[in-house]
Amino acid sequence: MDNVCGTSRIAGCSFSIYPMADKFKEIILDALNQVDTSKVWMETDDVTTLVRGRIPHVFDVTSAIFLAAAKTDEHIVFNGTYSIGCPGDSTGDVYMAEDETKLNMSNIKDIRLETASKFSLYPLGGGNYMDTIYTQIENMRAQGITVSKSHYSTRLDGNAYDVFAGLEHVFIETEASGSSHTVMTVTMSANSPSAKGAIQ
Amino acid sequence: MDNVCGTSRIAGCSFSIYPMADKFKEIILDALNQVDTSKVWMETDDVTTLVRGRIPHVFDVTSAIFLAAAKTDEHIVFNGTYSIGCPGDSTGDVYMAEDETKLNMSNIKDIRLETASKFSLYPLGGGNYMDTIYTQIENMRAQGITVSKSHYSTRLDGNAYDVFAGLEHVFIETEASGSSHTVMTVTMSANSPSAKGAIQ
Numbered sequence: 452m453d454n455v456c457g458t459s460r461i462a463g464c465s466f467s468i469y470p471m472a473d474k475f476k477e478i479i480l481d482a483l484n485q486v487d488t489s490k491v492w493m494e495t496d497d498v499t500t501l502v503r504g505r506i507p508h509v510f511d512v513t514s515a516i517f518l519a520a521a522k523t524d525e526h527i528v529f530n531g532t533y534s535i536g537c538p539g540d541s542t543g544d545v546y547m548a549e550d551e552t553k554l555n556m557s558n559i560k561d562i563r564l565e566t567a568s569k570f571s572l573y574p575l576g577g578g579n580y581m582d583t584i585y586t587q588i589e590n591m592r593a594q595g596i597t598v599s600k601s602h603y604s605t606r607l608d609g610n611a612y613d614v615f616a617g618l619e620h621v622f623i624e625t626e627a628s629g630s631s632h633t634v635m636t637v638t639m640s641a642n643s644p645s646a647k648g649a650i651q
Numbered sequence: 652m653d654n655v656c657g658t659s660r661i662a663g664c665s666f667s668i669y670p671m672a673d674k675f676k677e678i679i680l681d682a683l684n685q686v687d688t689s690k691v692w693m694e695t696d697d698v699t700t701l702v703r704g705r706i707p708h709v710f711d712v713t714s715a716i717f718l719a720a721a722k723t724d725e726h727i728v729f730n731g732t733y734s735i736g737c738p739g740d741s742t743g744d745v746y747m748a749e750d751e752t753k754l755n756m757s758n759i760k761d762i763r764l765e766t767a768s769k770f771s772l773y774p775l776g777g778g779n780y781m782d783t784i785y786t787q788i789e790n791m792r793a794q795g796i797t798v799s800k801s802h803y804s805t806r807l808d809g810n811a812y813d814v815f816a817g818l819e820h821v822f823i824e825t826e827a828s829g830s831s832h833t834v835m836t837v838t839m840s841a842n843s844p845s846a847k848g849a850i851q
């Protein structure tokens with residue numbers, strides 16, 4: 452809604468974890484507590500959690516929180532909107548001085564978790580992104596992720612860590628292709644009782 | 652991801668209802684069963700539900716399903732991406748012949764439900780939309796909705812039915828302002844134990 456773009460390349464994600472369980476609050480708080488968030492600015496309210504910082508840490512923290520919640524084996528959905536380039540406010544800019552070493556990767560890279568996701572990419576600021584996206588989609592397929600077309604989105608079925616890695620690459624490459632404002636929405640579902648089929 | 656836009660003005664919403672309760676599946680199915688979806692094309696898989704049709708019916712059906720689920724008093728979150736104008740595939744085009752009379756409005760318009768929402772509007776196809784949005788925001792305030800700025804989104808606190816009505820107007824007016832492809836993302840939370848405060 453804000454028409455003014457800043458120059459900071461700080462990335463951010465507005466996300467929520469939805470545990471479909473009576474003990475949802477406990478699951479969310481436990482997940483948040485298991486993740487090292489010291490390289491990102493972070494704020495949680497009653498609707499979403501916001502993380503801001505360098506791209507690798509934004510993906511590291513969001514994927515680690517989702518995986519921590521999914522370890523409970525409850526049906527968990529992650530919904531996030533990744534954004535870079537606009538509206539360009541300066542909250543959290545100090546975190547841009549962090550290095551690129553992901554703090555949570557060593558804890559999560561060996562976790563195998565089958566997930567079903569849908570993502571959409573909105574390059575709002577131009578750029579020559581289509582070839583980039585096709586290349587990244589092929590890279591995801593090479594990682595064993597099943598890619599299919601859905602209405603308004605692209606569906607990804609595969610291991611959570613690999614899917615997040617693929618999404619991070621799509622986001623980085625779209626930004627690198629010249630889009631001054633890139634938005635990517637992601638819905639990822641794990642431990643669903645109706646996985647890969649219509650709800651019965 | 653699809654760069655080809657069609658000419659059909661069919662609208663759609665890819666959405667999910669997240670009941671934070673062990674009986675989430677029962678709540679979702681009960682809600683779906685309570686709503687008249689005969690004026691929209693609809694398909695549910697394990698990640699999202701898609702509705703497509705004329706704008707009034709897409710909002711009527713999505714808001715009615717959310718309200719039906721929220722009647723359980725469980726903590727329920729609605730997450731939806733409304734889209735019009737692209738990729739312009741033809742699925743559900745037959746529903747464009749329906750009239751504008753909303754089938755579920757009489758059942759839901761008197762329900763009072765306090766909600767907290769965040770929405771973002773992405774006019775991907777140009778258009779002169781900023782004045783339109785400010786006018787609609789003022790209309791929402793006049794309806795008793797509290798409007799505030801959040802990172803990457805606008806926050807709305809108020810009665811569910813009024814908030815959905817406001818969002819529908821923003822969407823319609825943005826499209827009318829000349830945006831050839833409009834996307835709006837909405838996260839709406841009801842019955843949250845941590846409403847209007849940080850999660851404790």
Ligand SMILES: [Ca+2]
Binds near residue numbers: 473673
């Ligand atoms: Ca229980």
